Amino acid sequence: MNPTAPSPGRLDLSAVPAAIPNQIGGVAAAAGDGRTFPKLDPATGAVICQVARSSAADVDRAVAAARAAQPAWAATTVVRRGEILRNIAFLLREHREAIARLVARETGKSLKDALGETDAAIEMGFFVAGEGRRFYGTTTTSAVPNKTALVTRQPLGVAGLIIAANTPIANVAWKAFPALLCGNAAILKASEDTPLSAWAFGELAREAGVPEGVYTTLHGLGEEAGAPLVEHTGVEVISFTGSCEVGRWIAETAGRRMAKICLELGGKNPFIVCDDADLGKAVTWAIGSAFSNAGQRCAAGSRLIVFDAVYDRFREMLVEATARLKVGTADTDDFGPVINEEQMRNMLQVVGRAVDAGARVLTGGTRLSGAGYDGGFFVAPTILEDVRPADAISQTELFGPITILYRVKGFEEAIALANDTPFGLTAAVHTRDINRAMTFLGRIQSGVAVVNGGTYGSEPHMPFGGLRQSGNGWREAGTQALDVYSDLKTIYINHDPAQV
Numbered sequence: 001m002n003p004t005a006p007s008p009g010r011l012d013l014s015a016v017p018a019a020i021p022n023q024i025g026g027v028a029a030a031a032g033d034g035r036t037f038p039k040l041d042p043a044t045g046a047v048i049c050q051v052a053r054s055s056a057a058d059v060d061r062a063v064a065a066a067r068a069a070q071p072a073w074a075a076t077t078v079v080r081r082g083e084i085l086r087n088i089a090f091l092l093r094e095h096r097e098a099i100a101r102l103v104a105r106e107t108g109k110s111l112k113d114a115l116g117e118t119d120a121a122i123e124m125g126f127f128v129a130g131e132g133r134r135f136y137g138t139t140t141t142s143a144v145p146n147k148t149a150l151v152t153r154q155p156l157g158v159a160g161l162i163i164a165a166n167t168p169i170a171n172v173a174w175k176a177f178p179a180l181l182c183g184n185a186a187i188l189k190a191s192e193d194t195p196l197s198a199w200a201f202g203e204l205a206r207e208a209g210v211p212e213g214v215y216t217t218l219h220g221l222g223e224e225a226g227a228p229l230v231e232h233t234g235v236e237v238i239s240f241t242g243s244c245e246v247g248r249w250i251a252e253t254a255g256r257r258m259a260k261i262c263l264e265l266g267g268k269n270p271f272i273v274c275d276d277a278d279l280g281k282a283v284t285w286a287i288g289s290a291f292s293n294a295g296q297r298c299a300a301g302s303r304l305i306v307f308d309a310v311y312d313r314f315r316e317m318l319v320e321a322t323a324r325l326k327v328g329t330a331d332t333d334d335f336g337p338v339i340n341e342e343q344m345r346n347m348l349q350v351v352g353r354a355v356d357a358g359a360r361v362l363t364g365g366t367r368l369s370g371a372g373y374d375g376g377f378f379v380a381p382t383i384l385e386d387v388r389p390a391d392a393i394s395q396t397e398l399f400g401p402i403t404i405l406y407r408v409k410g411f412e413e414a415i416a417l418a419n420d421t422p423f424g425l426t427a428a429v430h431t432r433d434i435n436r437a438m439t440f441l442g443r444i445q446s447g448v449a450v451v452n453g454g455t456y457g458s459e460p461h462m463p464f465g466g467l468r469q470s471g472n473g474w475r476e477a478g479t480q481a482l483d484v485y486s487d488l489k490t491i492y493i494n495h496d497p498a499q500v
Contacts, residue, residue, distance in 0.1 A: 011091070011095060011203055011204070011207055013095050013098040013099060013102065013200050013203065014098050014101070016048060016049050016102070016105065016196060017049060017199070018049055018050065019036060019049060019050040019051070019052070020039070020049055020050070020051045020052060020195045020196065020199050020219060021052050021199075021219075022052045022054060022058060022062070022216075022217060022218050022219055023199070023202040023203075023206070023215075023216060023217040024058070024061055024062045024065055024213075024216050024218075025061075025065035025069075025212050025213045025216070026206055026211075026212030026213065027212075029052075030052055031052040031053050031054045031055065031058055031219075031220070032054075032055065032057045032058050032061070033055060033057070035052075035053040035055075036050035036051055036052060036053050037050070037051055037053045037192065037220075037221065038050055038051070039051050039106065039192075039193070039195055039196075040340070040341075041105065041106075041108065041376075042106075042107060042108035042193075042336070042337040042338065042339055042340065042376060042377045043108040043329050043336060043337050043376045043377075043378075044375045044376055045341070045375035045376060045377070046375065048105060048106065048196075049195075049196075051192065051195045051219045051220075052218075052219045052220065053219070053220050053221065053224065053225075054218050054219055054220035054224065054225040055220070055224055055225065055228070056224075056228035058218060058220070058225065059187075059218065059225060059228040059229050059232060060228075060232075062187050062216045062218055062229075063158060063187065063229075063232050063234040063235060064234075065212075065213035065216065066158045066185035066186075066187055066213055066214070066216060066234075067157070067158055067185070067234055068213055069185055069211055069212060069213030069214045070155070070157060070158060070183075070184065070185035070213075070214065072211065073180075073183060073184075073185060073211060073214045074155045074183035074184075076183075078132045078135045078181065078182075078183070079132045079133060080132075081132055081180065081181055081183065082128075082129045082130065082131065082132020082133065082181060083129070083132065084180075084208055084209045084210055085125060085128060085129040085132070085177055085180060085181055085208075086125070086126065086129035087207075087208035087209055088125055088177075088201075088204050088205055088208040088210070089122055089125030089126045089129060090208075091204040091207060091208055092118065092121055092122045092125055092169075092173075092201075092204060093122050095200070095204070096115065096118050096119070096122070097115070098200075099118050099121075099169055099197060099200050100114040100115040100117070100118045101114070102169075102196040102197050102200055103117055103118060103168060103169050103194075103196070103197050104329070105196060106168065106193070106194045106195070106196045106197065107165070107166075107168065107193075107194060107336070107339060108329055108336040108337040108339075108376065108377075109293065109294075109329070109335070109336045110328075110329055110330055110331045110333055110336060111331060112331040113293070113335075113336075117167050117168075117169055117170050118169055118170075120167070120170045120173075120460070121169045121170045121172065121173035122173075123460050124170070124173040124174060124177055124460040124477070125173055125177055127460040127461055128177035128178050128181050128460075128481070129177070129181070131178075131181060131479060131482065132181060134479075135153060135181075135482075136479075137150060137151045137152040137153060137488075138150065138151040142492070144494075146494060146495050146496060146497060147492060147493070147494050147495075148492070148493040148494075148495075149490070149491070149492055150490070150491040150492075150493070151488050151489070151490055151491070152488070152489050152491060153182065153482065153486040153487070153488065153489070154183075154486060154487055154488070154489045155182050155183030155184045155485075155486060155487075156182070156184055156236040156237045156260060156485065156486065156487055157184060157185070157234075157235075157236035157237075158184060158185050158186075158187065158234055158235045158236055158237075159175075159179040159184040159185070159186045159187070159235070159236070159237045159238075159239065159485060160187050160189065160229045160230065160232070160235040160237070160238045160239070161175040161176060161179060161186055161187065161188045161189065161239050162188075162189045162226050162229070162230075162238070162239070162240045162241070162242065163175060163188065163189075163190065163191055163198075163241055164191055164241045164242050164298075165191035165193035165194040165296075165339045166293060166296040166297060166298075166339070166399070167293070168190075168191065168194035168196075168197040168198065169197040169200070169201065171191075171241060172188060172190075172197060172198055172201045173201070174241075174476055174477060174481075175188070175239050175241075175476065176188060176201065176205075176215065178476070178481035178482055178484065178485050179237075179239070179485045180210065180214065180215060181482070181485075182482060182485040182486040183486070184236075184237070184485055185213060185214045185215070185216075186214070186215050186216070187216040187218060187229060187235070188201075188202075188215075188216065188217050188218065189218050189219075189220070189225055189226045189229050190217060190218070190219050192219070192220065192221055192222070193339045193340055194339075195219050198217050198219070199217060199219075201217070202215065202216075202217035222246070227253075230249075230250050230253050230254050231253055231254075233257055235254075235259065236259060236260065237259060237260040237261070237262070237484070237485060238250055238254050238259055238260070238261050238262070239261075239262040239476070239484060239485075240261075240262070240263055240264070241264045241265075241298075242265065242266075243265065243266065243397075244265045244266065244397075244469050247263040247265040247472075250263065251263065251472065260484070260487075261472060262471075262472070262474040262476065262484045263471050263472045263474070264298065264464075264465055264466075264470070264471050264476065265298075265466075265469055265470055265471055266298040266397040266399070266423065266425065266469075266470060267298050267299060267300075267302075267397060267423040267424070267425030267426060267466060267470050268302055268303060268394070268395065268396070268397055268421045268422075268423045269289070269299060269300060269301055269302060269303065269423070269425055269426045269427055269428075269446075269455040270301075270303045270305050270417070270418035270421070270427045270428075270444075270455075271285070271286055271289055271290075271301040271303065271304050271305065271427075271428045271429075271430075271454075271455055272305045272306075272414045272415075272418060272427075272428065272429040272430065272431075272440070273286070273304065273305070273306040273307065273310065273314055273430050274307050274310075274411065274414070274429065274430060274431040274433070274436060275307040275309040275310050275410075276431055276432045276433055276436075277310065277430035277431055277432070278430065278432070278452075279310060279313060279314055279317060280317070281430070281452065282314065282430040283314065283317045283318050283321050284321075285301075285428070285430070285452075285453055285454045286301060286304055286318060286403075286454075287318070287321050287322065287325070288301075288454050288456070289301025289403075289428065289454040289455040289456055290302065290304070290381070290383075290401065290402075290403035291322070291325060291334065291335055291381045291401045291403075292334070292335060292456070293335060294335045294336055294337060294338050294379065294400060294401050295335075295338075295398070295399065295400045295401035295402060295403075296338060296339065296399050296400065297399075297456050298397075298399075298425060298470075299425060299426045299448070299455050299456040299457075299458070300399075300403075300455065300456065301403060301428065301454060301455040301456070302397070302398065302402065302403050302404065303394070303403070303404055303406060303417075303418075303421075304318070304403055304404065304405050304406065305406045305408055305414050305417050305418055306405060306406065306407060306408070307408060307409075307410060307411075307414065308407055308408065308409055308410075311405075311407045315362070315385070315405060318383065318405070319362050319363055319383060322363050322364070322381050322383060323363065325381050327368060327373075327378055327380065327381070328372055328378075335381075335401065336378070337376045337377040337378045337379075338377050338378075338379055338399075338400050338401075339377070340377060341377050343377070343399065343400070344367060344377040344379055344400070347379065347398045347399070347400040347402060348365070348366070348367060348379065350392070350393055350396065350398060351365050351382060351384070351393070351402060352365075353392070353393070354384060354387060354391060354392070354393040357388075357391060358386055358387075358388075359384045359385070359386050359387045359391070359393070359404075360384065360385050360386045361382065361383070361384055362383040362384065362385060362405070363380070363381065363382065363383050364379070364380035364381050364382030364383065364401070364402070365380065365382045365384075366379075366380050367379060367380075368380050379400055379401055379402075380401070381401045382400075382401060382402040382403070383403055383404075383405060384402070384403070384404045384405070385404065385405040385406075385407075387404045387406070389406070389417055389420050394421075395421065395422060397423070411436060411439075415440065415443050415444065418444060419443075419444065419445045422468055422469045423466065423467075423468060423469050423470045424445045424446045424447060424466045424467030424468045424469075424470050425446060425447055425448065425465075425466030425467075425470035425471075426446055426447070426448040426449070426450070426455040426456065426466070427440075427444045427446040427448070427449050427450070427455065428449070428450040428451070428452075428453055428454060428455045429444075429449075429450075429451055429452075430451075430452055431451070431452070437451045437452075445467055445468075446466060446467065447463075447464070447465045447466035447467055447470065447471070447475075448464060448466070458477060459477070460477055460478070461477070461478055461479075462477060462478050463475035463476070463477060463478040463480040463481075464476060464477045464478075
């Protein structure tokens with residue numbers, strides 16, 4: 001074990017608190033006005049716990065504590081900051097099963113899937129901690145004699161982190177680790193749908209040795225806690241993962257005060273199946289892209305674009321494979337519920353409007369009910385066809401287990417349709433032809449492109465993000481995340497050899 005790793009056994013994350021508190025300045029506290037809101041179990045609709053319902057006053061307290069603590073954290077060497085973040089990763093690994101159970105409870109996904117997500121958070125922690133030893137700048141030349149030119153990184157100040165609910169502990173790790181490594185104080189506004197994993201991460205951060213005030217967890221509703229964080233003049237960088245509508249508001253609001261803004265806003269990702277594809281593998285990857293995590297992925301494969309020559313056979317195989325999927329919360333199930341009732345109702349309404357406009361439902365399109373489903377927010381895996389590219393459902397991210405089949409004549413039509421979207425996050429093609437594959441990689445308008453795989457599957461050392469309405473150009477994960485949470489300082493050092 002690393003000699004700086006924390007001692008085991010000092011935390012108990014197995015019991016869910018009756019009320020999830022904020023964590024400000026190293027202290028757990030209720031919202032200032034004492035308000036709470038209920039967190040519901042997506043699998044049953046029952047209340048799990050109450051959660052602190054923060055207001056602008058709580059945000060003010062958090063920012064004040066963060067600004068007071070940040071200078072000393074920035075003055076700590078980046079190697080030492082990395083060691084403390086490694087402590088968090090060790091604690092994540094030590095409490096892996098307890099955290100995964102919290103994730104499963106608050107999302108409705110299986111423990112198996114929650115463990116996989118927790119492992120992704122652990123790997124992110126170890127990767128970013130290692131960057132404390134590789135916090136590279138640049139040493140270059142100068143046109144002036146006896147002048148050295150350098151570029152180094154410097155922290156921004158206070159980082160406001162606003163995350164989505166789909167993979168909650170991984171989403172916390174995705175933003176918190178690089179923000180802290182770069183010397184910022186970080187205020188995480190947790191998704192109101194997933195407060196448990198955010199609370200657990202805050203407990204681990206304190207146990208790992210993150211100084212008081214350097215890392216804060218705030219809970220609350222978007223308009224009551226998230227908006228004041230975005231608007232606060234004491235927050236220098238905002239990193240947001242969520243909807244385009246909210247992302248545009250953040251860009252406008254924080255942009256007025258010239259804050260740095262990182263937006264990851266989702267996608268309507270194309271999955272192309274060529275006439276020479278291995279259809280068995282293509283179906284397997286299409287199923288995973290469309291339906292894993294109940295389709296709650298910004299990288300979900302929600303547009304399946306299939307060559308006419310293999311369309312009928314692919315459709316038959318896809319529908320058959322979808323019919324075999326099991327929906328529920330057990331490890332033997334393929335995916336669980338969507339995160340809340342409002343999201344469930346909204347996506348089913350969009351499907352209904354598409355049917356009214358001429359779309360055909362091949363399977364699904366309904367809420368699941370009956371034994372094991374009553375009270376939960378379960379949506380049957382849904383496949384549509386006869387949808388026009390310009391229809392609303394073709395252009396709107398649904399964030400659920402819903403995908404659309406499109407028939408195209410060949411490669412040129414497939415590429416044109418794939419790029420006919422306001423988004424540009426991920427894309428995949430299935431083909432045995434290297435020439436097609438390489439042409440696809442060159443012409444697809446996306447931040448991530450995959451050959452003979454799924455539209456999802458990011459890794460911690462690789463940048464992730466997209467074009468157009470999928471984001472504003474920054475990338476998180478990989479070393480590129482350090483560019484989000486730090487700024488560059490150009491340094492010139494002049495010396496005079498005659499003085500030696």
